[in-house]
Amino acid sequence: MQSSLQIKDLQLFRQSEQLLNLNELVNGGDVLTIMGPSGSGKSSLLNWLTGTLPSVFSASGEVWLNGQNIGDLPANSRHIGVLYQDALLFSHLSVAGNILFAMPKGNKKQRLEKVDQALEQVGLKDMGDRHPDSLSGGQQARVALLRMLLSEPKAILLDEPFSKLDTQLRVDTRKLVFDLIREHKLPAIMVTHDHSDAEAAQGKIITLHSQEHLQSDSQELLTREVHVR
C-alpha cells in the first residue's frame, strides 16, 4: 500500500481570525511545499499536524496518515518526523547517542551497526562518538536528518530546514533530504520562504498570503497560487 498524508477540510484560526483552509493529499515520496510570509500560518499548520498547536490557535478538520485518522492522537503517538531549521541535537548525548535515542528499541548490536551504516551513508563515517557541538552546521543538519529518519516516521515535516545553511551546503543537504524522502517513499510537507527550496522539492507549491494582505485585498478568504511541475 502506498503511504499517504491527507489533510481534510482544515480550517485554522488564531483566536477568531482565519489563517488558512486546506484540503490536500500527499502521496509517499512527494513533497508538498507551503510558502508564505511569517504570520501566514505556516508554522501553525505544522504544529497542528504534529499535535502541538498552542492554545491561542484553534482548528477544525482531520488529518489521515496511511488511512488512519490521527487527529486525536497525542504528539508522541503520531509517527510524524519533523526537521527544524536548527538541528536541535541533544548536547548530553554523542552523535551516535542522538540517533540511538530516536531508533526503536531492539538488539543493541544491531542498532549500533545501523547507526554506523547510516552515518557512513551521509558521509559522517566514524563520527559517532563525537560531541554534536564539535560538528559543522552541515554535519549537524545531516545528523538531525538521520535521527529523524531512523525513528521510522510515517510522514515527514520540514520546517525551513535549510534556511541556516549557506548556499552550496544548502544545495547538497537539500538533495540528500529529498533523495532520502523518495527512497523511503514517505509523504512530506515542507514550509519555506525560499523559492529555490520550493523548486528543488519538485512538488506542488501552495502560497499563503499574509493576513493584512488578505483583509485589505478582497473578500476572498484565501488566495492561492498553485504550480504543479
Next chain:
Amino acid sequence: MTSNIKTDVFTRMVKLSPRFLLALLLLPIFAGLISVLLPAFGWAPELEQTSIGLHGFYALWQTPGLSQMVTLSVSTGLISTLLAFIITLMILAAFFNSPWLNRIQRLLSPILVIPHAAAAIAVGFLIAPSGMISRLLSPWLTGWELAPNGLFPHDPYGISIILGLTLKELPFLLLMALGVLAQPELGKKLRQQHKVALNLGYCPMTAFFKVILPSLYPLLRLPILAVLAYASASVEMPLILGPNTPPTLAVAIMHWFSDVDLNLRIKASAGALLQLTLTGGLLALWLGGEKAVKVLFSGLMTNGQRRYGSAFWQTITLVLTTLVIAFILLSLIGLVMWSVAGFWRFPAVMPDQFVLSHFQNALMQMSEPLFNTLAIGIITTVFATIITLLCLESEQLTAKPMSRFTSLVIYIPLLVPSIAFLFGLVWMQQLVHNQTSFFNVVFTHLLFVLPYVFLSLSSSYRRLDPRFAHVAASLGASPAKVFLQIKLPQLFSPILIAIALGLAISFGQYLPTLLAGGGRISTITTEAVTLANGASRRTSAVYAIMQMVLPLIGFILAWLLPKYFFKSAHR
C-alpha cells in the same frame, strides 16, 4: 577637573569591590572555623585550657545518644532533600509545557518568602494531635472525641522535620528550576528539544527525564547542595518540629554552646567539627550518587524505550502535587485560624468564635523586636545591595567576568553549615571586645543576605544591553553617571526584588541573630522560635504570621513601586 577626580574615585571603588566582597565573606567564615577548630582540640585560653588534645572529642563521644543525633541529622537532611528534589522533578516532568506549571508556580512562590521558623510552626499546627489534619478526620474517621496523645510533632524518627523541610524546600527547588527554564536561550532550546522528543514518539514524562533533565541538572546542582547543607544542619526546624531526647546534632551543639557551663564549649566545638564532617560527607555522597546515577542510566538514555508506565506516574505526580499543595494551604489556614481563635474545642474544624485580642496583645509587646527586625534587615540589605551592584559594575567596567573563584565564594555561606562557624565568629567578636551586639548581628546577617542578593541581581545586571552605556558614554557621561543615571533606573525592578529578597532572608535569620546578639537582640523570628515551644499556640501563631507578613510587604512593594517610578525603563 572635579568630575575627573570623581570618576577616579568611583572607578577605583568599583574595581576594589570584588576584593572587598571576598574579604567580607571569607574572613568571617575562616575566622569562625578556626575559632571552632582550636577549642575543639582543647586550645581555649579564655577557659584556661591550653593543652592540645582530643578530650573534646572524647567528651563528645561519651555523650549519650550521640549516634541517634547523627542518624537523625543525616537522615532528615538527606531524605527531605531527596523528597523535595524528586517531587520537583516529577512536577516538572508531568506539567512541562502545560499551563498548570505556571499555576503551580504562582501558588507555591509565596512559600519562598516564609521563614523556616514560621513554616515549622505552621507545619507543627497541621500535624499536631489537635491539628488541622486530625480535626478534619475526627471524629467520623478516627473516632476521636478528644485530642489524642499523638506522635507528631517531635516524633523521635524525625518524620515531622522531614515533612517541614520538604514542604519548605520543594517550592525553592521548583522555582530555581523554573528560573533556569525561563532563561531566554536555554529555555527555548530545551522546549524545542522536548518537542523533538515528542515527535520522535517519546511520552512527555520520559522526554523530560531523557532530554531536559541532563541539561537542567547541572544548573540546579548548587541550589540542591545548598538545600542539602541547610537541611542537614539547620536549627529552627528541628527545634520546633524535632524530638528533644536526643535532638539533632545541630540543636545539641547549640545547647552545649549556650550552656552556662563554659567547659561544654570544648565539646560543642568538637561537635561543630563533626557537623561539618557530616554535612561535607552528605554533599560528597550526593555528588557521588550523581555520578553513579549517570553511569547506571547512561545506557537507558539511548535504548529507545519511549514510555515507562507513564499514566501511572502521571497519576502519582498529580496525587503528590495535590497533597503538597493541600498540606501547605491547610497549614497556613490553620495558622491564621489559631491567631484569631477564641475558644476552639477539639474536633471542630473552625473555632467557636474569632477574636482579635491575640493580635492586639502581641502587637503591644512587639515594638522592640519589630524595630530590631526592620532596622537590622534594612541596614544589612542596603549594604548588601550596594556591594553587589558595585561588584557587578566592576565586571562591566573591566569587561571581565567575575573569576570562578569569586563566583564560588559567594555560595560558601550557603554550603558551610552556619552552626559550624557562627560560634567561632561570635567568640571572635567577643574577643575583640565588641560590645555593640547590634553591629555584630548586622555583620553576621550580611553573610547570609549577600549571596541571595547577589544571585538575584546578577542575571538581570549581566543581561542589561551594554549599548545603552555605550551611547551614554559617547555622549560624554562619566562611568559614575552612567551607573547612577542609566543602569540603576533600568534595573529598578530587579533591584527592588533583590532588596525584598534580602529583607526576607534577614528577617528569617534565627541562629545568627541569637548568637551574634548574645541573646540581647530580639527579633520577630527569635521571639517566634522561643514562643513556638512555649505555652500559647495563639501568640505563637501571631508571631509566625508576622514573620510571613513582613517579607510579603517587601515583595508587594517591589512589585508595585516600578509601576509608578521609572516607568519608562520598563517594557
